[in-house]
Amino acid sequence: xxxxxLHLPTLSVQEGDNSIINCAYSNSxxxxxxxxxxxxxxxxxxxxxIRSNMDKRQGQxxxxxxxxxxxxxxxxxxxxxxxxSAVYFCAENIRPPHSGAGSYQLTFGKGTKxxxxx
Amino acid sequence: DARVTQTPRDKVTEMxxxxxxxxxxxxxxNTVFWYRQTMMQGLELLxxxxxxxxxxxxxxxxxxxxxxxPDATLATLKIxxxxxxxSAVYFCASASNTGELFFGEGSxxxxx
Numbered sequence: 001x002x003x004x005x006l007h008l009p010t011l012s013v014q015e016g017d018n019s020i021i022n023c024a025y026s027n028s029x030x031x032x033x034x035x036x037x038x039x040x041x042x043x044x045x046x047x048x049x050i051r052s053n054m055d056k057r058q059g060q061x062x063x064x065x066x067x068x069x070x071x072x073x074x075x076x077x078x079x080x081x082x083x084x085s086a087v088y089f090c091a092e093n094i095r096p097p098h099s100g101a102g103s104y105q106l107t108f109g110k111g112t113k114x115x116x117x118x
Numbered sequence: 119d120a121r122v123t124q125t126p127r128d129k130v131t132e133m134x135x136x137x138x139x140x141x142x143x144x145x146x147x148n149t150v151f152w153y154r155q156t157m158m159q160g161l162e163l164l165x166x167x168x169x170x171x172x173x174x175x176x177x178x179x180x181x182x183x184x185x186x187x188p189d190a191t192l193a194t195l196k197i198x199x200x201x202x203x204x205s206a207v208y209f210c211a212s213a214s215n216t217g218e219l220f221f222g223e224g225s226x227x228x229x230x
Contacts, residue, residue: 045221046220
């Protein structure tokens, strides 16, 4: 079936460098995408989201890019810091039919572990 | 600081025992989700509720799992009887109509 997947399971970057985490999705009906960060022993934490009518969204040190043509999502972290070390998940939302605003079911990818080298 | 609260944080039990996990969603959030996380499967949606009504529990094994929301401040996930394959971290998350999910810290379950 259709699912969210990740290109790289692990990523090591030098402190101060930029990080790019990639995610492929295959469901063309997905209308909303989210990146989550999960630190060891904690629950996933929202980082940034993007709707399917956008191709780029920026937050504080993070940027999400959406390429609907190739069904690709990426998370860019500028000036990566040791505190960025975590597992990063992308999630896609397929709004259930006949559902109201705010209705959604997220499907999560397997995650990419980011390790920052001091 | 509003947060989703889950109990217990850690639970070790023997096969066959009943396990109940509890979740207090963020006040005012009308949608509550239960997820299970394992190394092999990642995060899987088990069930979710809107305004306390179950909307989807297709991801949940019906023979042993049950999820309820007795009131707006409490969601429960029960496993009876528990099996070793149920060992995982169970996350509760809540959301308002704006859509952003807030996760709890999780309940780590080990079934021996």
